[in-house]
Amino acid sequence: MASPSSHPAQPPLEEARAILVGVDFGRSSKAGSTFDATLDELALLAESAGDTPVARVIARRQAPDAALFVGSGKADEIKLLVQAHQAHTVLFDQAISPAQQRNLERVLGVPVADRTALILEIFAARAKSAEGKMQVELARLQYLATRLVRRWSHLERQSGGIGMRGGPGEAQIELDRRMIDERIKTIKEKLKKVERQRSTQQRARARNSVFRVSLVGYTNAGKSTLFNALVKARSYAADQLFATLDTTTRSLYLEQAGASVSLSDTVGFIRDLPHKLVVAFRATLQEAADADLLLHIVDAASPVLDEQMLEVESVLDEIGASPIPQIIVYNKQDMLEEDQRPREPLDWIERPGEGGGAGVRAARVFVSALDGSGLDVLREQIVLAMQSEAAKSATALNFSEPAPDSGVDFDDENLSAEADPDSAANHPTQA
Ligand SMILES: Nc1nc2c(ncn2[C@@H]2O[C@H](COP(=O)(O)OP(=O)(O)OP(=O)(O)O)[C@@H](O)[C@H]2O)c(=O)[nH]1
Numbered sequence: 001m002a003s004p005s006s007h008p009a010q011p012p013l014e015e016a017r018a019i020l021v022g023v024d025f026g027r028s029s030k031a032g033s034t035f036d037a038t039l040d041e042l043a044l045l046a047e048s049a050g051d052t053p054v055a056r057v058i059a060r061r062q063a064p065d066a067a068l069f070v071g072s073g074k075a076d077e078i079k080l081l082v083q084a085h086q087a088h089t090v091l092f093d094q095a096i097s098p099a100q101q102r103n104l105e106r107v108l109g110v111p112v113a114d115r116t117a118l119i120l121e122i123f124a125a126r127a128k129s130a131e132g133k134m135q136v137e138l139a140r141l142q143y144l145a146t147r148l149v150r151r152w153s154h155l156e157r158q159s160g161g162i163g164m165r166g167g168p169g170e171a172q173i174e175l176d177r178r179m180i181d182e183r184i185k186t187i188k189e190k191l192k193k194v195e196r197q198r199s200t201q202q203r204a205r206a207r208n209s210v211f212r213v214s215l216v217g218y219t220n221a222g223k224s225t226l227f228n229a230l231v232k233a234r235s236y237a238a239d240q241l242f243a244t245l246d247t248t249t250r251s252l253y254l255e256q257a258g259a260s261v262s263l264s265d266t267v268g269f270i271r272d273l274p275h276k277l278v279v280a281f282r283a284t285l286q287e288a289a290d291a292d293l294l295l296h297i298v299d300a301a302s303p304v305l306d307e308q309m310l311e312v313e314s315v316l317d318e319i320g321a322s323p324i325p326q327i328i329v330y331n332k333q334d335m336l337e338e339d340q341r342p343r344e345p346l347d348w349i350e351r352p353g354e355g356g357g358a359g360v361r362a363a364r365v366f367v368s369a370l371d372g373s374g375l376d377v378l379r380e381q382i383v384l385a386m387q388s389e390a391a392k393s394a395t396a397l398n399f400s401e402p403a404p405d406s407g408v409d410f411d412d413e414n415l416s417a418e419a420d421p422d423s424a425a426n427h428p429t430q431a
Pocket residue numbers: 217218219220221222223224225226236237238239240241242243244245266267268269331332333334335367368369370371
């Protein structure tokens with residue numbers, strides 16, 4: 001076995017057995033079942049990062065231990081499990097500090113990672129566009145700059161991707177850190193340029209009056225599957241978290257309206273998305289925020305669908321997309337028991353308003369992206385939303401519509417990475 005001070009041996013590609021650890025601080029509302037669901041999500045994250053979960057440990061504490069996050073007894077228990085399963089890594093459901101990570105690695109003898117690191121690994125492996133890759137690299141470097149990372153991710157070894165694999169002595173780390181800072185600066189500058197281009201494109205798109213619809217929702221809810229079913233495209237759909245990172249847009253022809261709308265598939269949301277990553281992806285999500293209509297896709301079979309919906313609503317609020325009309329799409333109806341399925345194909349529910357304010361009514365439709373049921377009703381609702389929007393802007397036109405080519409309706413600079421999420425620049429098309 002690797003001595004504690006050396007770089008722990010990297011597992012061979014085909015196996016990376018992981019022990020999952022969650023600490024219940026007694027805050028989960030519906031104790032037990034809910035907490036288990038969060039570990040289910042960690043398991044799916046681990047699998048999406050190429051690890052195989054082999055055991056779960058749940059600890060109960062009032063507060064995290066300063067040195068080890070869990071108590072020393074629990075740490076011993078985890079170590080026994082690591083040995084019994086010949087595990088290669090231990091994954092924590094909560095964010096652990098750099099010091100806790102170091103201490104844990106010393107005690108357990110294998111690399112330790114937390115949820116944030118896992119999400120970053122997945123994002124790094126999945127990003128496809130040049131901009132997406134830069135955004136992820138930036139978020140990763142900012143995260144790595146604060147810790148000695150001993151875990152050389154499974155995905156990274158597969159893809160030979162970007163990133164730092166630390167581990168060596170302090171001098172090397174100091175050197176790495178300086179290089180990291182340099183790299184961060186360069187990427188920020190490049191990103192600014194790309195973002196300026198993007199906002200010019202967005203402005204052009206906003207001028208041509210195609211009705212824009214964005215699919216949003218918790219990761220794995222079925223956005224890409226629904227996107228493919230609607231436009232008969234092939235967006236990458238898989239039982240993995242964050243299968244989609246870059247926005248894909250296609251034209252969707254709606255027979256009932258005799259017109260086309262543009263439909264965009266977007267990155268999924270997840271609870272406690274690392275803050276840096278939220279900032280990095282704001283530009284991508286901004287496309288969702290600029291839509292005329294959001295289809296909020298929900299995994300109706302998830303035991304924690306309420307929490308997932310609230311998480312999505314809170315991110316939407318953060319990027320200024322709360323006021324955009326929504327259709328709530330309860331997907332995966334085929335997975336429900338007969339008696340759990342709704343009697344009517346459509347009803348109305350109340351969703352939170354802007355800034356958590358007064359609720360707003362939204363149509364809810366029940367579909368299965370897999371077997372295609374309910375898609376007609378969904379198309380009808382899109383048409384209705386489009387017509388009601390057209391009626392609204394016709395009324396607005398009678399008042400003070402600026403000349404379409406005034407060119408001063410909003411400012412490129414304000415849409416750059418540092419833009420304030422609450423600034424008016426996030427609502428460029430608002431009358
Ligand atoms: N049974 C069932 N499975 C579905 C349905 N829609 C999607 N799925 C499955 O759910 C999983 C996730 O689907 P995706 O379309 O990749 O989900 P997504 O929301 O795009 O996920 P991310 O891009 O990772 O955020 C896949 O295994 C799909 O086959 C459905 O209506 N019924």
